Amino acid sequence: MRVPLALASAATLLLLTGCSSSDEKPNTPTREPATAAVAPAPTIAPAGQVVPLGRAISALVAEPGTGQLAALDGATLLLIDPATDAVRTVALPAPGASLAAGKSGEILVAAPQRIVRVDVASAKTSEIPVEGDVRSVHHNPDGNILAGTADGRVRTLAADGALVRTVSGLVSADVLAQTPNRITVLDRRQSSLTEIDPSEDTLGLAQRAGDGATNMITDHFGRVLVIDSADNELLVYSTGPLLLRQRFPVGSSPYALAYDRRSETVWVTCTQSNEVVGFDLSTGIPVEVGRYPAVRQPNSVTVDERTGDLFVGSATGDGLQRIRADQRKRGQ
16 A cells, blocks of 8 residues: 555644753653564575675665775674675774764764764774763764764764754654755654754654654655554655655565665665565655565665665674675666
């Protein structure tokens, strides 16, 4: 089933407010955050090539400028050169919760009480102290850094780490995404999306995001793409204002997602079937364009923007999978 336009009966638009001085929690229903379904033992070999890492990968990101891959396993970050498969190991000061690309040549790691900056060339680290358990991080084009915390605050930090503003009022700020003139926050405990104007210190419009939203990204059209793992759906929102435009059944417990700008394809991992599935969103309705067997427990996925190569990480230590763009074109 798909819904091309948001309907009031499907998702109610709410006006939420919060400010930096408020310590009050929103009086809203919450749920335990949805998680990836446990994957069965694979029955089909993964597509493409698999590099054994001996690590359980919980998050994966490709640094846009260099294509270097960063894979997170607790308090260890792996830096992987896709050209040679060489792996460097970086010890983190605390277990990481998520990864994001920072300024050119840099990876950001969200961790308790800090953001860890990792230089991909030297593998050296530095820290930005942050009050709270940081769950999400995002680098703004203006050089500022956003940090979302487990207690529902979104902090804006200057490039030197100085606190610019704090917006509160969510239950948890688990994933951050940016579209023109808007920051969107995914709150897994409310299964909701909320807009923030970067120049304001209050929350903006919010919408329910299914029954168990887990992950969120944006595409180059300024849309927000969300996985609802509880209802097995891909949700597509426009922003400014926030509106649900499409919902599409994926099945097999979708979890992680990544966007390939070159082919305008969103790639979604399905943990119950150990697959990665591609959807073309350019026609106004998701159209499946590829389905490949993946490594076991594919809880993370990323795309190298330079080549279009797709990488999938196994959370059970079964390696890093690479499906090259030309292999996908040949249907391999």
